[in-house]
Amino acid sequence: MTMGRSTTRVVCILGLIAILIFLAWRMLRPMNIFVVDDRFALPISEQVPPGLTYLSAEECGGCHEEIYAEWATSMHAHAWRDPYFQVDYRFDGSQQICLNCHTPLRDQQENLVLGFEDSTRFKPVTKPNPNFDPLFRSEGVTCAVCHVRDGQIIGPYERAGDHFHPVRADASMRQGLGPCERCHVVSGKRWDTFLRIPPCGTVAEIEETGAKPDCVGCHMEPVTRPLVKGYPERDGRRHFFPGGHSREMVAKALTVTVKQTVKDDGQRVEVSLTNSGAGHYLPTGTPDRHLTLELTLLGTDARTIRRKVYTMKRTILWRPFIVDLFDTRLPHGSSRVVNFEVTPREMKDASLLDVRVRYHLLDERRRRRIGYAITTPIAYPVYEQRIALRPSP
Ligand code: HEC
Ligand code: HEC
Ligand code: HEC
Ligand code: HEC
Ligand code: HEC
Numbered sequence: 049m050t051m052g053r054s055t056t057r058v059v060c061i062l063g064l065i066a067i068l069i070f071l072a073w074r075m076l077r078p079m080n081i082f083v084v085d086d087r088f089a090l091p092i093s094e095q096v097p098p099g100l101t102y103l104s105a106e107e108c109g110g111c112h113e114e115i116y117a118e119w120a121t122s123m124h125a126h127a128w129r130d131p132y133f134q135v136d137y138r139f140d141g142s143q144q145i146c147l148n149c150h151t152p153l154r155d156q157q158e159n160l161v162l163g164f165e166d167s168t169r170f171k172p173v174t175k176p177n178p179n180f181d182p183l184f185r186s187e188g189v190t191c192a193v194c195h196v197r198d199g200q201i202i203g204p205y206e207r208a209g210d211h212f213h214p215v216r217a218d219a220s221m222r223q224g225l226g227p228c229e230r231c232h233v234v235s236g237k238r239w240d241t242f243l244r245i246p247p248c249g250t251v252a253e254i255e256e257t258g259a260k261p262d263c264v265g266c267h268m269e270p271v272t273r274p275l276v277k278g279y280p281e282r283d284g285r286r287h288f289f290p291g292g293h294s295r296e297m298v299a300k301a302l303t304v305t306v307k308q309t310v311k312d313d314g315q316r317v318e319v320s321l322t323n324s325g326a327g328h329y330l331p332t333g334t335p336d337r338h339l340t341l342e343l344t345l346l347g348t349d350a351r352t353i354r355r356k357v358y359t360m361k362r363t364i365l366w367r368p369f370i371v372d373l374f375d376t377r378l379p380h381g382s383s384r385v386v387n388f389e390v391t392p393r394e395m396k397d398a399s400l401l402d403v404r405v406r407y408h409l410l411d412e413r414r415r416r417r418i419g420y421a422i423t424t425p426i427a428y429p430v431y432e433q434r435i436a437l438r439p440s441p
Contacts, residue, residue, distance in 0.1 A: 074369065080170050081366070081370060082234065082245060082247045083234075083235060084145060084169040084170060085234055087229075088148045088152070088234070089148070089164075089169050091154045091156075091161060092154065092193065094154075094192060094196045094198075097200055097213045098213070099213040102184075103184070104183075104190065104192075105120075105191045108191045108192075111212070111276045113276075114273065115287050116191075118286055118288050119191065121288065122290075123289065123293055124189035124190075124289055127151065127188030128150055128188040129186055129188065131422065132409075132422070133146075133150060135418050135420040136418060136420070137150075139419070143170070144159065144172050144174065145247075149189075149231040149247065151185045151188055152231075153184070153190065153192060154177065155177065155181050155184055156180075156181070156185040156187070157177060157180060157185070159174035159176055159177055159180075160174060160175055161173070161174055194226075197216065197218075198216075200213075200214045200215065202218040202221060203217065204217070204219075204221040205217060209276075223262050224261075224264065225260060225261075226263060228263040228264070228267075231250065232251050233255055234247060234255070245364065249332070249333045249334035249335050249362075250332075250334075251329075251332045253328050254328055259380075261327030261328065261380075262327065263327070264285065267290065268285035268287065268288075268289065269288070270283065271284060271286050272284070291333065292331065292407065295407075298430050301323055301324070301325040301330045302321060302322070302330060302405065302430060303321075303322040304319065304320070304405060304433070306318070306403060314390050314391050314392045314395055315389075316390070317387070317388045317401050319386045319403055320384070320385045321341065322378070322382070322383040323378035323380055323381060323382055323383075324381070326380060329377040329379055329380070330380075331360065331377060331407065334410075335362045335363075336408075337361075337409060337410070338360060338361035338362075338407075339359070339360040339361075339405060339408070340360070340405070340406050340408065340427075341357070341358040341360075341386055341404075342355065342356075342403075342404045343356045343357075343358075343386070343388045343402070344402040344404070345388075345394060346399055346401070347397045347398060348397055348398075353397070353398055354394065358386045359376060360384075361375075361376055362374070363375070390437060395438075398437050398438075399436070399437060400435065401434070401437060402433075403431070403432070403435060404432050405431040407427060
């Protein structure tokens with residue numbers, strides 16, 4: 049009997065130690081927060097189409113001037129030079145896998161990927177790439193990433209420009225997920241992630257709902273113009289790819305309505321927020337992105353009486369397991385109402401309610417933690433309104 053009990057005790061203690069070691073490992077191990085999908089496991093290896101000398105945007109821009117100028121201002125063109133990416137990339141140990149979306153073409157990368165050391169494909173076997181071109185790397189998500197397949201240019205038309213470079217018409221360029229899916233709609237199903245956390249967030253929610261929204265339709269504004277100076281006008285699209293860095297784009301996603309009701313001697317202000325313009329969550333993308341609704345009660349002397357902040361954000365527990373704790377973002381088409389009650393006592397010297405919605409590219413704590421020194425603001429207002437609480441004299 050005693051023997052049995054002490055054996056049980058030893059087994060329990062060993063079990064407990066094993067669990068503690070396992071948890072300690074989970075707390076310390078390098079954290080691979082996503083699944084390496086076939087779609088982006090390797091760099092893109094493409095031949096230069098006949099008629100062209102190189103795959104660089106610079107080359108395409110020689111003829112497609114306007115499209116080049118638009119693309120050059122987009123975050124795609126900055127996917128490597130972006131200072132936030134640079135800091136985060138080094139902070140995460142400069143992993144090769146990041147490059148397959150941020151500088152995806154083979155000769156944009158210093159090393160060739162020969163295979164993988166492990167089944168998770170986070171440890172590539174590499175050797176130096178003799179054709180590596182740092183200028184080409186600085187082009188980030190360059191034209192050829194979306195437009196070159198099997199040594200041909202893919203485009204939305206019936207092979208316009210075939211005599212300059214071989215063109216293959218591809219209907220998927222016209223609408224839907226198009227070429228965006230490779231990097232932006234990525235699965236993260238794995239035993240130790242309880243919800244899907246794809247790299248950089250991307251538009252994860254699309255995979256979840258199975259929806260196939262028109263990324264091209266919303267992120268590439270329609271325009272009729274020649275593709276190359278001197279050629280006929282065609283129905284095409286602009287290449288700005290606006291997102292979280294564009295105030296107009298974010299403002300387009302959000303409808304704000306304010307309802308004011310007088311209640312006894314106090315007042316209630318109802319602010320309703322609707323995701324009326326984004327085909328996915330608002331905000332979407334990396335979990336850094338968030339929105340705040342800031343309600344500030346101001347006195348007759350413009351002094352702040354009280355402040356209420358409501359945050360729309362995805363909150364994730366990273367260790368020991370990746371779990372989506374809270375998600376207060378707005379799904380496509382949905383609304384949320386936030387109330388602000390001004391008490392009769394506050395009404396004595398309250399004069400205005402300042403209603404402000406701000407978009408944050410990342411939060412201050414994370415900025416400091418990774419040592420990202422930035423001079424431009426990391427947040428900007430997308431809606432501002434002052435509500436008078438008493439009739440003007
Ligand atoms: C020497 C000039 C030249 C260069 C360089 C060039 N193009 Fe073109 N491209 C053209 C012309 C001309 C057309 C057809 C214009 C028309 O008929 O409206 C065209 C058409 C296209 C089309 C539309 C094809 C379709 O039918 O849908 C795409 C896409 C395209 N080019 C992409 C590229 C990319 C990407 C590069 C760089 C890798 C590139 N082009 C480099 C001249 C050029
Ligand atoms: C090869 C991978 C890749 C493909 C394909 C791709 N993207 Fe991106 N995209 C990126 C990366 C990487 C960034 C982030 C760059 C950065 O901010 O450092 C990005 C950023 C963006 C942004 C955010 C801009 C911002 O303001 O922060 C939008 C919007 C976007 N892409 C839309 C699209 C659309 C629409 C398509 C399809 C037509 C597409 N992307 C195809 C990799 C890709
Ligand atoms: C992130 C993916 C992506 C990148 C990067 C990109 N394009 Fe496009 N491009 C598209 C899509 C999608 C279309 C189809 C738009 C449509 O339906 O007309 C397109 C259309 C075109 C067309 C046909 C005309 C038109 O407006 O539809 C040309 C020409 C073209 N792109 C050239 C370029 C050049 C040159 C670059 C680089 C300076 C570039 N693209 C970068 C995705 C991309
Ligand atoms: C109905 C229009 C609409 C559709 C469809 C749509 N988007 Fe968006 N997207 C927006 C608007 C508006 C924003 C800005 C607000 C936000 O971040 O949600 C945005 C933001 C983004 C961002 C910025 C995230 C960041 O971190 O800055 C990315 C990336 C993006 N969309 C990618 C996509 C992709 C990929 C698809 C297709 C699967 C898609 N979008 C479909 C309207 C749309
Ligand atoms: C599967 C493709 C993919 C991989 C792999 C990937 N990214 Fe990204 N990354 C994106 C896309 C798409 C965006 C833009 C949408 C968004 O904001 O989430 C982005 C955005 C970012 C941003 C935000 C930049 C900004 O505009 O504010 C940072 C930082 C970043 N990535 C860092 C990394 C690092 C570091 C790695 C490697 C550990 C990595 N990424 C791997 C696709 C990828």
